[in-house]
Amino acid sequence: MNSTFKQTERRYDVETIRYEGEQVWSYLRTYYFWHTVQNMTGEYARQRKQNSLQKAFKALRETFYGFRNWFKRYEYVVFSNTQSRFLHQGIYREKAFEALIDLLGKEKCLYVDLPNPDHLPRNRISTKRIVSKRLIDMIVRLLLVPQRLLGQRIEIPLLDTINRENATSFDYDSFIRAFNVRRKVYRLLFALYRPKAVFVSCYDSDQAILKAASELGIKTVEAQHSAIGAEHFAYNLSKPLDTSYFPDVLLAFGEYDKRALENTPNNPFTRIYPVGRYQLELIAREPLPEELLDLTGRYRLSVSVSTQYTAEKKLALFIRELAREHTDIAFIFSLRHFDRDYYAEFGMGPNVYLFKGEYSCYDVMRVSDIHMTCYSTCAQEALFFGKIAILADIDGLATNFMGGMKSRNIRIIQDVHGFAAAAELPFENETSPLWATNHSQQLEAFIKQEIRK
Incomplete structure (x- = not known):
């Protein structure tokens, strides 16, 4: 399955696919991959069934989550989602960014939360300067209406060929339009805040964030959210792609992921810092149920x-x-x-x-x-x-x-x-580079070298 996707990238000059002068495969590739997975596994999660009216009311209600926090000045913007939260002593904390936000300063960080599936009660989360990503989504949807009504369909023959060969029906026309609108909305947001850095928990979930920040010269950082190694399709590129669609810096789990990426021919990251994981170190100290x-x-x-x-x-x-x-x-x-x-x-x-x-x-x-x-x-x-x-x-x-x-x-x-x-076979005690330890100390070193130098 992964090999099939890699064959597609190697067979075709995907890096040459452009729309309005911009490379598009950098942000389309992961969505094509997941369509391939869907075709091969034959299953996805059954989503909670809601009619269009229910979805609209839910989205509208979510846009007001932490609404007042939009109207403040921030030095850092963090994009994540509710799946990145874990419950500890009655409070929902952030797996990757909890210690980082503490070190940077809670009042200096705006946390943009994607409800997945729902926002958590604000009185039970550790992050106070929090807003809903649904507001951005709603603005993008409104701006897309005239394009859908008046714009001509985007036709890219090579993408049609890739669709046919992988038996997918990926609607690249709608995706490219939405991406460009999202990029402009994020660019306006960052132009207003002028943050020193933008942090994301999963770079390929919304690469318009990274592209917009890059265009304004703002540093972008991803906190590793899943196993990477030498296999993960999102981090192992078959062709050299435009790095402005990728984070500048990766906060990795450990030395293994750092070395694996550094040995990847088309590694998009400029710098990688092994920092471990906040919630694992915290949970390890808790008594067993x-x-x-x-x-x-x-x-x-x-x-x-x-x-x-x-x-x-x-x-x-x-x-x-x-x-x-x-x-x-x-x-x-x-x-x-x-x-x-x-x-x-x-x-x-x-x-x-x-x-x-x-x-x-x-x-x-x-x-x-x-x-x-x-x-x-x-x-x-x-x-x-x-x-x-x-x-x-x-x-x-x-x-x-x-x-x-x-x-x-x-x-x-x-x-x-x-x-x-x-x-x-029993567990073997090995000097494993899979996890860095002393998470807060590792973050302090990262901040000193990358943020406050």
């Missing part, structure tokens, strides 16, 4: 499971088969995208436990002996807590995303028959 300890104590082994909506059903069926074969092992899910009723139809078995909201994936991970997933970043996080990670290679996703991870504690299996051998 007694109820989960009691549960796992009734079994020979316990396996925590993290899911992803691109392979949710197939992973569920994979675990169901494992659970039927290994009745002396507990398989414990901490559900994210789906509720328990989704799993009811699978008949998961008495040694499969489903938690939704009662415990975080890290609570479940820390009490278990093994962590299982398809290609979630939780595999890399499990190593932080001293757990082995076994990856089910569903549709080749584990190999394509994490096959290059150089750790003996990450083990990829092709089917359920490979589980026993992978589970028997």
